Amino acid sequence: MLHDRPVKSARRARHDAIRAQIADEEIEATEAEVAENAAALDVSLHLRISRSLDAELRRRAADEHIPTSALVRRLLTQAVHRRDSSGITPAEVEEIARRVAREELQRN
Numbered sequence: 001m002l003h004d005r006p007v008k009s010a011r012r013a014r015h016d017a018i019r020a021q022i023a024d025e026e027i028e029a030t031e032a033e034v035a036e037n038a039a040a041l042d043v044s045l046h047l048r049i050s051r052s053l054d055a056e057l058r059r060r061a062a063d064e065h066i067p068t069s070a071l072v073r074r075l076l077t078q079a080v081h082r083r084d085s086s087g088i089t090p091a092e093v094e095e096i097a098r099r100v101a102r103e104e105l106q107r108n
Helices: 004-038 051-064 068-081 090-107
Strands: none
Touching: 004 068, 051 068, 051 090, 068 090
């Protein structure tokens, strides 16, 4: 029985660490959602993109635990403010914008 205490203690510590990690991830996702909802979105943008770009955007958004539209807004903002030519191309920005528009139309 005394041998069980260290095992149980170690298991409890692992479970606590897992719970803490999950809580941190949930907090990050909630913060991203709150920031997105708090942003004043005055203009709706409609665009078309390829299926492959759509899949890539959805995958990246899922990996980051944020809505696809939030990811696209972030990417567009970064692209617009980036001064070098090694970043996202105008065609890629247009494709992202088209994707956002299609999502908005599907929601309405």
